[in-house]
Amino acid sequence: MIEKIKETVKKLFKENKIDIFIGYSEGTLPLRSTPCFITRSEDIEKLVWNSYCSNNLAVYLPRFFVSQRGAKDAKLPRIGILAKGCDGRSIVGLIKEHQIPRENIYIIGIHCGGMINTKKIKKVDIVAAEEKNDKVLVEDEDKKKVELKKEELLADMCKTCQYTAPAVYDILLGKEKQKTKKEDREAFIKEFEKKPLEERWEYFQEQISKCIRCNACRQACPNCYCKECFAEQAKPRWIGPTNDISDVMFYQIGRIFHQAGRCVDCGACVRACPMGVDLRVFTYKLIKDVKEFFEYEAGVSLEEAPPLATFKQDDKQEFITEP
Amino acid sequence: MHKRVLVVGGGIAGIQAALDLAEMKIEVYLIEKGPSIGGRMTQLDKTFPTNDCAMCILSPKLVEAGSHPYIKIITNAELESITGQAPNFEATIIKKPRYINEEKCTGCGICVTKCPVKIADEYNKGLSKTKCIHIPFPQAVPAIPIIDKEYCAYLKRGKCRKCEESCEMKAIDFSQKEEVIKVNAGSVILALGSEEFDATLKDEYGYKTFPNVMTSIEFERILSASGPTQGHILRPSDGKEPKSIAFIQCVGSRDMQLGNEYCSAICCMQAVKDVILIQEHLPGVETSVFYMDMRAYGKDFDKFVDRAKDYYKARFVHSRISSIEVNMDTEDLIVCYATDDGTIKKEKFGLVVLSVGLLSTGGIKETAGKLNIELNECGFSKSSTFMPISTSRAGIFTAGTFSGPKDIPETVMEASGSAACASSLLTEFPVKEIKEELPAEINIEGQPPRIGVFVCRCGINIAATVDVPRVVEYSSTLKGVVHSQEFMFSCSQDSQKVITKMIKEKNLNRVVVAACTPRTHEPLFQKTLQASGLNPYLFEFANIREQCSWVHQEAKDSATKKACDLLRMAISKVKLFSPLSKSTITINKKALVIGGGIAGMTASLDLAAQGFGVYLVEKEEELGGNFRHVRYALDGGKTEDFLNSLIDKIRSNKNIDLYTNTEIKEINGYVGNFKTRLAAGGKKPSESTVEHGVIIVATGAEEYEPTEYLYGKDDRVVTQRQLEEWLWEKESKGKGTGPLPDADPRTLKNMVMIQCVGSRDEERPYCSRVCCSKAIKNAIKLKELNPRLNIYVLYRDIRSYGVRELYYKKAREMGIIFIRYEEEAKPEAKNSKGRLNIKVKDLILDRDLLIDIDLLVLSSGIIADKKNKSLSQMLKVPLNDDGFFLEAHVKLRPVDFATDGIFVCGLAHYPKDVSEAITQAKAAAARAMTILTKDSFQTEGKVSEIRKERCSGCGLCVEICPYKAIDLDEVEKVAVINEALCKGCGACVSSCRANAIDLKGFKDEQILAALEVV
Amino acid sequence: MKNDNNWEPKIVTFLCNWCSYAGADLAGVSRLQYPPNIRVIRVPCSGRVNPFYIIKVLQNGIDGVLVSGCHPGDCHYISGNLVARRKFALLKSFLEYIGIEPGRVQFSWVSAAEGGRFVDIIEKVTSEIKKLGPSKKLSKWQKEAEYIKEILK
CATH class of the missing domain: 3.30.70.20 (Alpha-Beta Plaits)
Known part of the structure; x- marks a missing residue:
């Protein structure tokens, strides 16, 4: 697979179709791949494709265009990007929100079999790792090798991924992967919904109290491209800068609510969080509601209007208070 | 004299006409016979087909008319006479005493609470009581009470004067006498309205005899949340909820015995609306509508009927009512009716609503008589197809139901259209400039807030519940407040002077008034600020009357606390206010009219007549559009002459730049400043760009080309349009072209017309509106040419609404046979061995009829222009599901788009006949002129x-x-x-x-x- | 405090200028009586109400919030209430999901002619919030209140 990717990227550079390519290269630690930006064809060899290419690469795209703003006839960079299903959906969102021009993005879509959550390997101190088919071989300090099933290590969102490949791409590589059923995807939300109100509140409080407002979640999220986040604004001042739990709650509710109809469940925020806040149980709730109320899924169509930009006369309104 | 128009009648027609004229800087005297403007629309609960709340959409218009500097409203007044000629009329108006000094009265309503005499509430159709001194309804404009002299204890018996004692403003004036007012005006608009049919005249229905029989307008009040039962549907006999409700249609309409032969045009949709609303009020109640023809001929009406049938499970019974009987024990009603096949049935209902028609009654006729206005055989103002808004007297125009029954959007269109007509006569008069001299604005930049707080007692309205001195004292403790005081009436002129004085004395830079509602009183205080040199936006209102003292009368302490809270919130907010300015946008005084059919030409001429430049763009080589194929008018008017005269006028008018064979390529800009790229086709294609301030969309529509009934396969099958062309060619040239060159209308023996071809089906679930009248028109024409010809019209509902009904009657009298068919059993056309025949199920005889015919005429519908889509995208305005342009509001803004400066008229909006297209075109021109008459707008x-x-x-x-x-x-x-x-x-x-x-x-x-x- | 019968909640009510505010005015004109707990903030349209206002209300320790606009189709600004309806549907569902009592945050449609309906809704909302007791969740003052309680012990 990696050879196919390299081949495609090579061709793109050769035909002068892109100025930059964004993909993954080997990380400094085992079980880590890191985003890499290639501007010369000789660097293409650095590219890797494995089960640790977790990062959502779409997050980097807007940055290439921000500086060009305001300049008339500015020459905009042409960017090639490797896109898993989630990256691809984020890219669609960014295009729809006018953050990146479609014509300047060359999307190499790839069928993704899911990424590993390294936190799930708890037993050993890993010094090396190797991926073979659906198994991962890890080696600890004592050169002891352990074989782990990839399936058991998959990140939660990958386990129940519905869009393993992007909906919008210029070329699509790899073989189609199996998708999970809707019931399975939403099971953890439904389970949470069933809990008593106070238990839900306790959990929310417990999770949010871990947050130190380091903003790593915001930094990792492709959708968080605001020039100035509401959390830092002074006029109006929505929240104080403190770690007062009420302010933290406002921050998290606000940030999550801003993802309504936009979040693609890529898991970037969850991975980025140093405190292990269970954000997904909250972000996915909005994904579920948006789907249920407005029959909309983020990042799967360039044409469909975002759910909060439109309405239907007969939208759901059971929540309206009647006398 | 300067530009001035007299508008008689303060219903929605008069209000709309007045507002349009006022926006053209024409002074308006608006005369209303009742104590408040608003007319019948104020009594409606909801409006079809969107079920908008009538008062919600009307009330802003009432307030606007009430406060417009160019509108002078004279209520409780009637027009006595009009002398002179256009444009120099003199009107004599008699204003009856209200017994209230309108200048002094603040509308506080305390007198109402003190009045001991209870009388029937006219607003609620007598279904509830009000006081002898009363404000007609809560949103009344002017919001001033009136004393009913027939019942006033003082005026009748010389004892009482309780209202006078309670009035702090000394506004009660029992000495008022009838007053004669003379007004000069350049033109006059009569919006006299109509009245409901008096249902007691149909004694077989038992109205006023059986308590549970009520009229549709009474039922509106019952449905209304502000009505006598607060919107609960209760039977008058026992105050219980009915289990079944029947609607009887055509009560006092289409009635030969009573002489009201016309159709009242609105009752079908009103009943459909009501059966839907009933389900919202009382889910599960069985509703039945007994009707003759379901006349859902307007935009999205049929879909509304379908919704009533399918979703709200209303039953529609095609029938004739013979009588209504009563069960004396239960007060239930027994409706006796004849079905299609003649069977007599009896059914029990808990409540019966009579859909009473509209008619021109004695009072209206009397006024018309005094003014020398000719009425038609139905008692409405006489008009013609090509001059639908004119009366028989030059310079006097009509709007609304005075010229025949019609619904609200048509009334509004006519009102705007009449404004166009009325204003066209005033070109020689100067504009009355109303400009207020305002002091220079105080610069408050950098100043800390210095807030003045004024708390109103409103007599006892606020002070009886809220401890006003405590609120004043509390407010003085708040940061930023440098002055607090109370007023007896903060809206009085004296109070305005005090506010001005305080602003100056204490250098106030923010003002908070705690009083009634900002919805009515904010403009007053903003004006006071302006007059004192403060920016009007440095003001905040705290509503401590409607939303505090009046609703917490039993909780005085809490109400006082709440008033303090509301004031504190207002003060906290007002500190952050900064002066706002309005930007001025200059207006290009030219118009772009897209489409050179009847609508486009009419609108262009109206604009050009008042000196505005027009770019008239027509995609075809010829002007005239669909009207070129209309050869006869229903009332016998000569269409060809009319068309030619219009074209001549267009071509010779210096203000009109005509672009034929031209299409729109691109539209940019916004109201006042549009730029449009035009592309001319033909031999020498070229492009040009025009700049203009407004756009009128009059792009027309297309005829549906049938695929059914052997059309295109058999030459003897033609559309109504082809028939009309053929008849005209035969008549005027002696020969015909088209599918039937050799046939002769005089020798035809049998023919069939099929209605609703391409209309009211699944693909096009709307009525094309004109086909019934068109079929009747052509059938009459043929029958006149060839009385022996057998004409069968196969129809689903004959929709000859309004006075068109008279032609339907005439057609029947001439022997034209009308056979109803149902959607599920459409007629079938067959060519059997060269003979054309039609099979249709006769519902009366309950068997199939086979008619052998020489000619089959299909009343094919009107479909939206396919190019509407691209034009709508260029204009950024919406289309409805059927592809017609969608106006800003289907009731009150029928020719506007939500986007300012763009208007619609003619078939582009929805199917309509020539007179309606002309009316709408005039309306679009008037609406456009409300913008074009100004040099700039804010x-x-x-x-x-x-x-x-x-x-x-x-x-x-x-x-x-x-x-x-x-x-x-x-x-x-x-x-x-x-x-x-x-x-x-x-x-x-x-x-x-x-x-x-x-x-x-x-x-x-x-x-x-x-x-x-x- | 929850059991204190004298406790009265404060409820912020955002009313759109054209329908619900007018409906509230009509309730007044008709002298219909309702509990004095609401504090009205007039907005041009229910579409003006930022979902963050709702969170802010709760953060400020106010016991409940009601947003009321024109019935669907009646909006003075054509579609403001319909755009708002989508946001509120999501917000309400989300707040309940994280454990905020459903009754604290409510939305309604009241037309300019529905003074009676306005009163019915205010009565319903007030009694529901009264039953819930003072709002603590999300409240900025929560900690301080607990601290003060602690000291008073």
């Missing part, structure tokens, strides 16, 4: 503003804005607000994740400041 003060440094240009606001007031700057990647189009709703503001937009006057920080101190 934007709203409270508009959105962008903080560029926060905007990432995601475009969400662009999509959300209903007025297309936001664009994305593609280079800067930021949103840009067009203040000329922004209406200040704030939907963009609350949608912006980055808070890059704020709404002036309702800023986030201001609202948060209020929330901070709740």
Whole structure:
């Protein structure tokens, strides 16, 4: 697979179709791949494709265009990007929100079999790792090798991924992967919904109290491209800068609510969080509601209007208070 | 004399006409016989087919008319005579005593509470009681009480005067006498309205005999949340909820015995609306509508009927009512009716609603008589197809039901159209300039807030519940407040003087008034600020009457606390207010009219007549559009002469630049400043760009080309349009072309017309409106030419609404046979061995009929122009599901789009006949002139503003804005607000994740400041 | 405090200028009586109400919030209430999901002619919030209140 990717990227550079390519290269630690930006064809060899290419690469795209703003006839960079299903959906969102021009993005879509959550390997101190088919071989300090099933290590969102490949791409590589059923995807939300109100509140409080407002979640999220986040604004001042739990709650509710109809469940925020806040149980709730109320899924169509930009006369309104 | 129009009648027609004229800077005297303007619409609960709340949409218009500097409203007054000629009329008006000094009265309503005499409430059709001194309804304009002299204890018996004692303003004046007012006017609009049929005349229905039989207008009051039962449907006999409700249609309409032969045009839809509303009030109640023809001929009406049938399970019974009987024990009603096949049935109902028609009654006829206005055989003002808004007297025009029954949007169109007509006669008169001299605005920049607080007692309205001195004292302790005081009536002239004095004395730079509701009184105080040199937006209202003292009368302590809270919130908010200015947008005084059919030409001529330049763009070589194929008018008017005269006028008018064979390529800009690229085709294709201030869309529509009934396969099958062309050619040239060159109308023996071809089906679920009248017109024409010809019209409902009904009657009398068919059993056309025949099920005989015919005429419907889509995208205005242009509001803004400066008329809006197209075109011209008559206009003060440094240009606001007031700057990647189009709703503001937009006057920080101190 | 019968909640009510505010005015004109707990903030349109206001209300320790606009189809600004309806549907569902009592945050449609309906809704909302007791969740003052309680012990 990696050879196919390299081949495609090579061709793109050769035909002068892109100025930059964004993909993954080997990380400094085992079980880590890191985003890499290639501007010369000789660097293409650095590219890797494995089960640790977790990062959502779409997050980097807007940055290439921000500086060009305001300049008339500015020459905009042409960017090639490797896109898993989630990256691809984020890219669609960014295009729809006018953050990146479609014509300047060359999307190499790839069928993704899911990424590993390294936190799930708890037993050993890993010094090396190797991926073979659906198994991962890890080696600890004592050169002891352990074989782990990839399936058991998959990140939660990958386990129940519905869009393993992007909906919008210029070329699509790899073989189609199996998708999970809707019931399975939403099971953890439904389970949470069933809990008593106070238990839900306790959990929310417990999770949010871990947050130190380091903003790593915001930094990792492709959708968080605001020039100035509401959390830092002074006029109006929505929240104080403190770690007062009420302010933290406002921050998290606000940030999550801003993802309504936009979040693609890529898991970037969850991975980025140093405190292990269970954000997904909250972000996915909005994904579920948006789907249920407005029959909309983020990042799967360039044409469909975002759910909060439109309405239907007969939208759901059971929540309206009647006398 | 300056430009002035007299408008008689303060219903929605008169109000709309007055507002349009006033916006053209023409002074209007609006005469209303009742104590408040508003007319019948104030009594309606909801309006079809959108079920909009009638009062919600009307009340802003009442307030606007009541406060417009160019409108003088004279209520309780009747027109006595009009002498002179256009444009020099003199009207004599008699104003009856109200017994209230309108200048002094503040509308506080305390007198009403003191009055001991209870009388029947006219507003609620006598279904509830009100006081002898009363304000007609809560939203009345003017909001001033009236004393009913017939019942007043003092005026009748010389004892009482309780109201006078209670009035702090000394506004009660029992000495008032009838007053004669003379008004000079250049033209007159009669919007006299109509009245409901007196249902007691149909004694077989038992109205006023059986308590549970009521009229449709009474039922409106029952449905209304502000009505006698607060919207609960209860039977008058026992106050219980009925289990079944019947609607009897055509009560007093289409009635030969009573002589009301016309159709009242609105009752079908009113009943359909009611059966839907009933399900919202009393789910599960069985509703039945007994009707003759379901006349759902307007835009989206048929879909509304379908919804009533399918979703709300209303039953529609095609029948004739013989009588209504009563069960004496239960007061239930037994409706006796004859079905299609003649069977007599009896059914029991808990409540019966009589859909009473509209008619011109004695009072209206008397006024018309005094003014020398000719009436038609139905008692309505006489008009013609090509001059639908004119009366028999030059310079006097009509609007609304005075010229025949019609619904609200048609009334509004006529009102705007009459404004166009009335204003056209005033070109020689100067404009009355109303300009207020305002002092220079005080610069408050950098000043700390110095707030003045004025708390109103409103007599006892507030003070009896809220401890006003305590509120005043409390407010003085708040930071930023430098002056607090109370007023007996803060709205009185004296109080305004005090506010002005305090602003000067104490250098106030913010003012808070705690009194009644800002919805009615904010403008008054804003004016006072302005007159004192303060920007009017440095003002905030605390509503401590409607939303405090009046609703917490039993909780005086809590009410006082609440008043303090509301005041504290207002003060916290007002501190953050800053002066707002309105920007001025200059207006290009030219119009672009798209489409050179009857509508486009009429609108162009109306605009040109008043000196405005017009670019008239027609895609074809010839002017005339669909009207070129209309050869006869229903009333016998000569269509060809009319068309030719219009074309001549267009071609010779210096103000009109005509572009034929031209298409629109691109439209840019906004109200006052549009730029349009035109492309001329033909031999020498060329492009040009025109600049203009408004756009009128009059692009017409197309005829449906049938695929059914052997059309195109058999030459003997033609459309109504082809038949009309053929008849005309035969008649005028002696020969025919088209599918039937050799046939002769005089030798035809049998023919069939089939209605609803391509209309009211699944693909096109709307009525094409004109086909019934067209079929009747052509059938009459043929029958006159060839009395022996057998004509069968196969129809689903004959929709000869309004006075068109008379022609339906005439057709039947001439022997034209009408056979009803149902949608599920459409007629079948067959060519059997060269003979054309039609099979149709006769519902009366309950068997199939086979008719051997020489000619089959299909009444094919009207379909939207396919190019509407691309034009709508260029204009950024919407289409409805059927592809017709969708107006801003189907009831009250029938020719406007939500986007300012763009108007619609003619078939582009919806199918309609020639006279309706002319009316709508005139309306569009009038609406356009409300913009073009001004050199510039001011934007709203409270508009959105962008903080560029926060905007990432995601475009969400662009999509959300209903007025297309936001664009994305593609280079800067930021949103840009067009203040000329922004209406200040704030939907963009609350949608912006980055808070890059704020709404002036309702800023986030201001609202948060209020929330901070709740 | 929850059991204190004298406790009265404060409820912020955002009313759109054209329908619900007018409906509230009509309730007044008709002298219909309702509990004095609401504090009205007039907004041009229910579409003006930022979902963050709702969170802010709760953060400020106010016991409940009601947003009321024109019935669907009646909006003075054509579609402001319909755009708002989508946001509120999501917000309400989300707040309940994280454990905020459903009764604290409510939305309604009241037309300019529905003074009676306005009163019915205010009565319903007030009694529901009264039953819930003072709002603590999300409240900025929560900690301080607990601290003060602690000291008073």
